[in-house]
Amino acid sequence: MNDTGNQAxxxxxxxxxxxxxxxxxxxxxxxxxxxxxxxxxxxFRGSTLDQIASEAGLSKPNLLYYFPSKEAIHxxxxxxxxxxxxxxxxxMKPDGEPRAEIMSYMRRKLEMSREMPRESRLFAxxxxxxxxxxxDELGHDLxxxxxxxxQVIRGWIDAGKLAPVDPHHLIFSIWALTQHYADFExxxxxxxxxxxxxxxxxxxxxxxxxxxxxxx
Amino acid sequence: MNDTGNQAxxxxxxxxxxxxxxxxxxxxxxxxxxxxxxxxxxxFRGSTLDQIASEAGLSKPNLLYYFPSKEAIHxxxxxxxxxxxxxxxxxMKPDGEPRAEIMSYMRRKLEMSREMPRESRLFAxxxxxxxxxxxDELGHDLxxxxxxxxQVIRGWIDAGKLAPVDPHHLIFSIWALTQHYADFExxxxxxxxxxxxxxxxxxxxxxxxxxxxxxx
DNA sequence: GTTCACTCTGACCGACTGGTCAAATCGCTA
DNA sequence: TAGCGATTTGACCAGTCGGTCAGAGTGAAC
Numbered sequence: 001m002n003d004t005g006n007q008a009x010x011x012x013x014x015x016x017x018x019x020x021x022x023x024x025x026x027x028x029x030x031x032x033x034x035x036x037x038x039x040x041x042x043x044f045r046g047s048t049l050d051q052i053a054s055e056a057g058l059s060k061p062n063l064l065y066y067f068p069s070k071e072a073i074h075x076x077x078x079x080x081x082x083x084x085x086x087x088x089x090x091x092m093k094p095d096g097e098p099r100a101e102i103m104s105y106m107r108r109k110l111e112m113s114r115e116m117p118r119e120s121r122l123f124a125x126x127x128x129x130x131x132x133x134x135x136d137e138l139g140h141d142l143x144x145x146x147x148x149x150x151q152v153i154r155g156w157i158d159a160g161k162l163a164p165v166d167p168h169h170l171i172f173s174i175w176a177l178t179q180h181y182a183d184f185e186x187x188x189x190x191x192x193x194x195x196x197x198x199x200x201x202x203x204x205x206x207x208x209x210x211x212x213x214x215x216x
Numbered sequence: 217m218n219d220t221g222n223q224a225x226x227x228x229x230x231x232x233x234x235x236x237x238x239x240x241x242x243x244x245x246x247x248x249x250x251x252x253x254x255x256x257x258x259x260f261r262g263s264t265l266d267q268i269a270s271e272a273g274l275s276k277p278n279l280l281y282y283f284p285s286k287e288a289i290h291x292x293x294x295x296x297x298x299x300x301x302x303x304x305x306x307x308m309k310p311d312g313e314p315r316a317e318i319m320s321y322m323r324r325k326l327e328m329s330r331e332m333p334r335e336s337r338l339f340a341x342x343x344x345x346x347x348x349x350x351x352d353e354l355g356h357d358l359x360x361x362x363x364x365x366x367q368v369i370r371g372w373i374d375a376g377k378l379a380p381v382d383p384h385h386l387i388f389s390i391w392a393l394t395q396h397y398a399d400f401e402x403x404x405x406x407x408x409x410x411x412x413x414x415x416x417x418x419x420x421x422x423x424x425x426x427x428x429x430x431x432x
Numbered sequence: 433g434t435t436c437a438c439t440c441t442g443a444c445c446g447a448c449t450g451g452t453c454a455a456a457t458c459g460c461t462a
Numbered sequence: 463t464a465g466c467g468a469t470t471t472g473a474c475c476a477g478t479c480g481g482t483c484a485g486a487g488t489g490a491a492c
Contacts, residue, residue, distance in 0.1 A: 180392030
């Protein structure tokens, strides 16, 4: 709001525009990596700048040299997250083979739960709290994208290439089933025991589940 | 540890044993209700005693007259939660009709997501953080109960009354699909729009999904 | 209506948290 | 290698948080 004032000087080198220095790139990415680790494990309010700073190997004032506030770090993390998260959905091709498209969407999503459990939990944390920091993107970007894909799926069903299932709930079911293995990992591991790889069994089970569900 | 000392006097009337007074019963339940509301929405660290006190219509010191600490309130809430949460699983009858038993377990679980979304989110919050406050119950009570039911399901499959699916992942899928509608309610509503009841469509969709999955 | 345990509260405390700042240090370039 | 902006830090601050405490208020049994 004001910048005539006193503290408006959290320089990031990018006062004017873009040219990030080597050190800036390095430290910003260190901070975001550390923030992902901490935020995903403890939620926004449950995380402290000291934790993030320590995880990143920097001092707290140094964090605040690169980001103006705790909120800003979290926001930057969130900004990219929804895109990453929805990328597999964007990759679904309307002119592909319907069952294959949906199956491979599901598999990509499961793979993301395996490879990026922290991102999954960060996202889940935000949803659980009612998504106070991404309402806009949710109501617009997300809905638009999902509706578009739901239309495509509906087309497939009308053409008789897919069992008649509600497209929205089909998409929800893919989200729920794949993200569960990242978000509730402790629970899954507690049940399966420490020597079982949850994702192995999950892959086979979900193949069978969606195979049977989608048969026309 | 010590009780000779100074502060060992957070009387609750139940110093000796049981007899809770009328006021105690009332206020303890007010506090637990308020704590459920607040903890489920903001997580443990994200919630403050002031929020809970205000929600309960009591003063903060008065909260601490009934419970020795914030932790204790949360613990009391958690204590009952796992039992409530697993009750439907306990209700599954080994000598019932296999598909009907599983379908009605699923429906009961979905009903719980509809009727007790706060409990669901409280549970989800705890899982996301790695369940630091209920590791014991998870590793023992939960595993035992789930394994028992998995055995029953395996028996049904061996008897040819059920499609051959991994029992553990079948149970996980029921958890994931039903709890998703409570835990990610904002997301679901953002996609479906404000005028649609998510649980209506969910009920139909899940009936079809598990119907197709379990056909022998 | 006195009594005594139960209930409640305002004032307070030490620890922690997000954030600031002046000054020190670093590292690139001319 | 001198200079100057980029980077880093110790000390500090105001607000919040969980929790304590001495004492005031309350209600039911006698």
